[in-house]
Amino acid sequence: MTRTVIASILVSIVLVLATFIVVVNWASTIQTNLNHMRGIKRNHSMVPVVAQFLVLIAGGIEWLSGAILPASIFWVIALSDLAFWCLLYLPVYLLRERRRLRTTSGDNGTTPLS
Numbered sequence: 001m002t003r004t005v006i007a008s009i010l011v012s013i014v015l016v017l018a019t020f021i022v023v024v025n026w027a028s029t030i031q032t033n034l035n036h037m038r039g040i041k042r043n044h045s046m047v048p049v050v051a052q053f054l055v056l057i058a059g060g061i062e063w064l065s066g067a068i069l070p071a072s073i074f075w076v077i078a079l080s081d082l083a084f085w086c087l088l089y090l091p092v093y094l095l096r097e098r099r100r101l102r103t104t105s106g107d108n109g110t111t112p113l114s
Helices: 002-038 050-065 071-079 082-104
Strands: none
Touching: 002 050, 002 071, 002 082, 050 071, 050 082
């Protein structure tokens, strides 16, 4: 009984930390967009993949201890991280950029990315 309670508290603390990172990632993106609209060229960086690692650690602790948190909490926190979606979109962005550079530099096949 005590082991399950301690594990539930530990899982909750790790999930709160992961949620904090997700909120900071969203806030940095919103602040960067507000700065660009005001003409300020400062960029606030996101912290990629850390929230997913924390959710994975919390899920492992929860699985080993038999705590009774619903699985939807873990999925919502992990998938609501904006940095995670930016990393998933990165290959598509790089391919589009490569194609754009190829069409603007001519058809000789040489681009800065190749």
